[in-house]
Amino acid sequence: MAELKLPVSEESIRNLEVGDFLELSGRMITGRDAAHKWLMEDFREDVAPYLKDSVIYHCGPVVNQKDDGSWEFVAAGPTTSIREEPYQADVIARYGLRGVIGKGGMADRTLTGLGRSGAVYLHAIGGAAQVLARAIPRVEKVFMLDEFGVPEALWVIDVERFPVVVTMDSHGGSLHKVVENGSKTKFDELLGRKG
Amino acid sequence: MFEKIDLKETFTELVRRASTELPGEVVEAIRAGRNVEDEGSLAQKALDTILTNIEMAGDSSAPLCQDTGTPVVWIKYPVGVSTRRLEEDFTEAVRRATELKYLRPNAVDTLSGRNTGDGTGRAIPFIHFEEWDGPGLEVRMILKGGGSENVGAQYKLPDTGLEAGRDLEGVRRVVLDAVVQAQGKGCAPGVLAICIGGDRVSSFEHSKEQLLRSLGDTNPVPELAELEERLLVEANELGIGPMGFGGKTTVLGVKIGFLDRIPACYFVTITYMCWADRRAIVQIDEEGGLTWLS
Ligand code: SF4
Numbered sequence: 210m211a212e213l214k215l216p217v218s219e220e221s222i223r224n225l226e227v228g229d230f231l232e233l234s235g236r237m238i239t240g241r242d243a244a245h246k247w248l249m250e251d252f253r254e255d256v257a258p259y260l261k262d263s264v265i266y267h268c269g270p271v272v273n274q275k276d277d278g279s280w281e282f283v284a285a286g287p288t289t290s291i292r293e294e295p296y297q298a299d300v301i302a303r304y305g306l307r308g309v310i311g312k313g314g315m316a317d318r319t320l321t322g323l324g325r326s327g328a329v330y331l332h333a334i335g336g337a338a339q340v341l342a343r344a345i346p347r348v349e350k351v352f353m354l355d356e357f358g359v360p361e362a363l364w365v366i367d368v369e370r371f372p373v374v375v376t377m378d379s380h381g382g383s384l385h386k387v388v389e390n391g392s393k394t395k396f397d398e399l400l401g402r403k404g
Numbered sequence: 405m406f407e408k409i410d411l412k413e414t415f416t417e418l419v420r421r422a423s424t425e426l427p428g429e430v431v432e433a434i435r436a437g438r439n440v441e442d443e444g445s446l447a448q449k450a451l452d453t454i455l456t457n458i459e460m461a462g463d464s465s466a467p468l469c470q471d472t473g474t475p476v477v478w479i480k481y482p483v484g485v486s487t488r489r490l491e492e493d494f495t496e497a498v499r500r501a502t503e504l505k506y507l508r509p510n511a512v513d514t515l516s517g518r519n520t521g522d523g524t525g526r527a528i529p530f531i532h533f534e535e536w537d538g539p540g541l542e543v544r545m546i547l548k549g550g551g552s553e554n555v556g557a558q559y560k561l562p563d564t565g566l567e568a569g570r571d572l573e574g575v576r577r578v579v580l581d582a583v584v585q586a587q588g589k590g591c592a593p594g595v596l597a598i599c600i601g602g603d604r605v606s607s608f609e610h611s612k613e614q615l616l617r618s619l620g621d622t623n624p625v626p627e628l629a630e631l632e633e634r635l636l637v638e639a640n641e642l643g644i645g646p647m648g649f650g651g652k653t654t655v656l657g658v659k660i661g662f663l664d665r666i667p668a669c670y671f672v673t674i675t676y677m678c679w680a681d682r683r684a685i686v687q688i689d690e691e692g693g694l695t696w697l698s
Contacts, residue, residue: 230449271470271508283505284470289551289589312551312647313589334453335551335591335647336469336680339460358519372453374446374649388650389587392642396584399638400567400577 212370216262219327222307225375227382231331232370236349237310239266241288243361245296247353248304256352259365260304264331267293267311269360271338272348280348282366284338287312290330298322314376314385323379330377332384344371405485406541409692415497415543419475420506422547422684423467426458427698429619430595430656430681434458437593437646437653447651451593454646454679465506469680472507473547475529476612480542487533490541494531498523532609540689546615552590552678557582558604561670570670572631575600575660576638582674583639583655588648591678595619595657596635599673602663607673614659615677616685623660632658646679656681 213221215235225231238259240248247253248260271284290297290311297309297319307328309315312335323329333341347367354362376384397403438451461468475498479490501507502523511525512518529545536542559578561570566581568574579598586592599611623629635658645651656679665671685697 228446230446269470271467271505284467284508286470289554312591313587314648332647332649334450334457335588336471336549336678337453337457338468338470339464339466340453340457343460372449374449374647376649384650385587385648388644388648389584391650392584392587392644395642396580399580399641402567 215264215368217307218262219307222327222329223379225329225378226380227375227378227384227387229375231373231375233264233331233373234369234371235263236365236367237264237266239268239270239362239364239366241267241269241361242292243357244353244363245293245300248300249296252303256363257304260306262305262307264308264310265300265306266366267309270342270364272359272364280351280364282342282345282348285342285345286336286338287333287341289313290315294319298325301326301328310373314383320377320381320383323377324381327379329375329379331373332376333371333373341371344368405482405690406688409688411490411493411688412496412500414686414688414694415494416500416504418543418545418684418686419497419501420465420504421696421698422475422545422682423472423501423506424461424465426468426681427618427683431455431458433619433656434593434679437656441645441651441653445651446649447645447653450646450649451653467506467508468682469549469678470508471549471551472510473549473682474510474553475545476548477529477531477543477545478534478613478616479531480534480536480538482537482539482541483535485541490533491531494529495524498529540687542685542687544616544685545683546612546677547682548612549591549678549680552594552676555586555590556673556675557585558607558671558673561672572627575672576631576635578672579635579658579674580638580642582676583642583644586676587644588646590676591680592644592648593646593653593656593679595659595677595681596639596655597675597677598658598660600660600662600671601665602671602673603665603669604671606663607671608675610661610663611673611675614661615675615681615683617659619657625662628660628662632660
């Protein structure tokens with residue numbers, strides 16, 4: 210299995226293909242519904258450096274504040290990505306993101322955007338809250354905590370060997386499409402509708 | 405009756421068990437799936453990660469998944485027990501379990517959009533009561549995750565598009581359709597909990613009740629037992645696999661119940677339960693003695 214260090218170059222990202230299993234290390238940022246909308250309303254200068262050449266993680270974590278005021282992620286599995294479909298391709302292009310982590314995959318608009326900007330969709334293991342929380346040893350910073358609340362805030366996190374699978378690449382490949390088409394063919398066969 | 409027994413404490417422990425430990429046979433089914441997947445495949449890696457996650461959650465008594473779901477509860481009680489008190493005690497237990505971080509504050513006021521903060525809300529927890537002849541209480545609960553709840557489906561037969569008539573073959577066809585529609589989005593591999601018949605409400609309720617059955621049990625109705633077997637094999641032939649990565653393990657179990665219906669309606673309801681198939685059961689006798697089942 211390959212390790213991928215963040216931040217990452219466009220070239221390394223373009224070398225990735227659907228089906229690659231990766232372990233990510235380095236700095237990334239979380240963001241979901243409110244964050245995506247906010248990132249598109251205006252160019253957010255202060256957050257931009259954390260997005261450039263890194264990835265955004267669709268995650269609404271359970272977070273604990275320690276006695277010294279620092280934060281830790283207690284549970285941190287991926288949330289369903291498709292809700293960000295209207296924004297994702299534009300957020301990637303505007304901030305120079307190299308990838309998105311979530312679950313369930315995304316649709317054609319994002320797939321086209323991945324090809325145009327040189328980025329990938331990375332699928333985390335849904336529900337694996339404990340494994341993924343432990344792959345996040347450090348919380349560096351948080352944006353928009355008061356405005357958006359814990360699950361929707363943008364958390365800058367350090368990850369170590371965070372496991373993901375490339376399910377949409379920058380060459381138009383989508384594992385979701387392949388699996389869905391395969392299952393539909395088999396379904397027709399089981400129903401005696403073709404063949 | 406039961407006045408001297410601290411039910412809140414027992415209920416809190418029930419919630420803790422449900423949120424942090426999976427029933428043994430569910431873990432076994434995930435492990436069996438892992439072993440039939442191709443060596444080194446994405447499917448196998450996904451199941452390995454899930455198995456590691458289950459171990460970590462058990463060891464540290466932490467939630468298996470950050471979405472701790474909707475607590476859905478079935479309580480059997482003897483004649484003369486106040487169901488209002490049982491409901492208050494269970495709701496308080498959900499508050500405590502949330503405070504103790506066995507549950508995430510998971511209830512949102514639908515109109516204001518605000519999180520209620522304590523894990524409880526309108527119909528959360530959702531409790532069903534049934535009076536029985538036994539002297540004690542039996543409390544059964546599931547934690548129903550949202551990602552998988554979103555891919556549940558209710559069909560009405562006949563369904564022309566799927567060429568599904570009002571018989572078990574029709575049921576088979578719509579259930580397979582539901583699995584294809586869900587792909588990996590319900591955090592596959594999942595459990596299909598199905599009700600045939602009933603009205604729209606009772607059908608969903610009874611389908612959820614199927615999740616209280618052990619994965620390894622055999623349906624007492626022979627034709628349903630046969631259909632469960634067949635659907636398990638066929639759903640796994642679809643090749644969707646864990647998380648929709650492709651593979652042989654899409655469904656861990658199929659459980660089918662039925663209710664009667666009125667002539668005009670023939671519903672088939674499929675509740676999709678994710679791999680985090682969280683369930684806990686306890687029996688409480690009149691002295692407060694506990695028997696934990698799952
Ligand atoms: S579907 Fe289940 S396993 Fe997946 S995130 Fe929701 S509760 Fe967790």
